[in-house]
Amino acid sequence: MKVLDNQQMRLLDRITTKEYKIPGLILMENAGMNTTVEVMKALNEDYRKKVIIICGTGNNGGDGFAVARHLYNKDVQVKVYIVGDEKSIQNDAKVNFEAIQAMRVSIGVLKDENDMIDFNLDLMKSDIVVDAIFGTGLNKPVKGIANEVIGVVNKVKRKIISVDIPSGISGDTGKVLGSAIRATKTVAYQLPKIGNLTAPAIEYNGELLICPIGIPQEAISKSQYEAKLITEKTLKDILPIRGLNSHKGNYGRALMIAGSRGMTGAAILASKAALRSGVGMLHLAIPEELNDILETQLTEVMTVPFQVPKGNAKEFTGVEDIMGSLQRSNVVALGPGLGRSKETEVIVERVLREAKCPVILDADALNVLPKMLKLLKKVKSRCILTPHPGEMAKLTGLSIPEINENRIKVAKDFSRKYGVIVVLKGASTVITDEEGHVYLNTTGNPGMATAGSGDVLTGIITALVGQKINLIGAAMAGVYIHGRSGDEAAKITGEYGMIASDMVREVPRIITEIVNKKKAFD
């Protein structure tokens, strides 16, 4: 599914009316009808409940007027409040405004402080608020009476249904422009906007619904877009169905370079996640001293123990063992729990220079990478980096807030500059490829901010690349499966109690479910 910015949405809107001769009023009517359905669900057949619809003076407000008309027709107790000067209501919005005036729907205006008294009283008596103040037309910080209204609405804690985008959120960036409505549910029209899906907006949407409003599929397929959403359907096109006469060699020989004293858990989690994601053979390169621990913990993994120089021995001969195994692998992942020692730097540098297979860099490999960024462009195959914002800060020299404010741009710029795939983790993970294509994940929850969660992701992606899934597909599917495993785990343990091992346990079922649905369709 495509994700657009405000401009692209407006262009699509215009093409629909100009080229496909579908009047905007029809789109607005469909938007109004879809939103009315959601309000009726929230009313739950209780007609004693009261609905307040707060409308701006643009087409977002126009949608709100259409909702008011439909609710009024269904004998719902509805009151409309207009934020701004009603004389500036025009075109499609004006058609709907005049219709509710003619039907004598109760309408109040919110121009200044005095109007807030009645509004507050009505708000206290209301059960549901429809937020139709601003949509993709918001282009500057909210101030004045609109700011007041948003503050008051957020305070009274009613069920709030936002039209297209929570008012105050920028459709282009997801940033809060002054203040923003914290919705219970957001009904976005036809396609999600960037601002519906990137932080901090995802804190304001509540449940996000994407509802068609009648824009022709052909127009959508031709429209420019900023990003693509990773959905279960995306994975159906990525995950292969296994042939009956296959053997483990078909499913890859992966090398995982992970773990160090006190951080064996990362190596175990990454390895288990890779095995549970279907890799054929997994070799785990670990310092020799840890070999026994890991041999007992990981039955199906073949270890590659390497000597770490002791005392003042400068020669790190053990790296040759790793490189030997690397030459026989079709994917290598390094970083989880590896530590930030001199040896880690040597390993990362040698892998970047000598690997012929795809390279996945995570955790401590990313921590030493700033010293050798120029090597990224010399890698013979392709690279996937899986930084969280803190690691991305070290790689870019930006601060964490700067990164979180511009997640898509930061990831895209880095991907283009160094010719790598970036998986920028965090709420709504962003994936970018070497050409600057952008993919946004739709799964996951805050419970996944738990130790080892990143190691699990690395394991999943490694396994998918090992199974010869193309790298961007492996990154997308890995991120989606990882998030879904977190969602499934949270259903059992809750977001507080879940641990990374719970996520690993969920992976096989999620993959099977998606592949079985694919089989059913094929």
Ligand SMILES: NC(=O)C1=CN([C@@H]2O[C@H](COP(=O)(O)OP(=O)(O)OC[C@H]3O[C@@H](n4cnc5c(N)ncnc54)[C@H](O)[C@@H]3O)[C@@H](O)[C@H]2O)[C@H](O)CC1
């Ligand atoms: N195909 C579609 O996407 C359809 C979308 N619809 C709805 O239309 C809105 C976009 O409407 P638009 O008239 O462009 O702007 P808004 O209603 O979002 O904004 C109203 C108006 O407010 C002004 N404005 C901007 N920033 C501020 C501010 N900080 N303070 C005060 N006023 C501000 C600006 O001039 C805007 O014109 C879209 O979201 C959908 O809800 C159609 O209904 C159906 C087709």
Ligand SMILES: [K+]
């Ligand atoms: K809105």
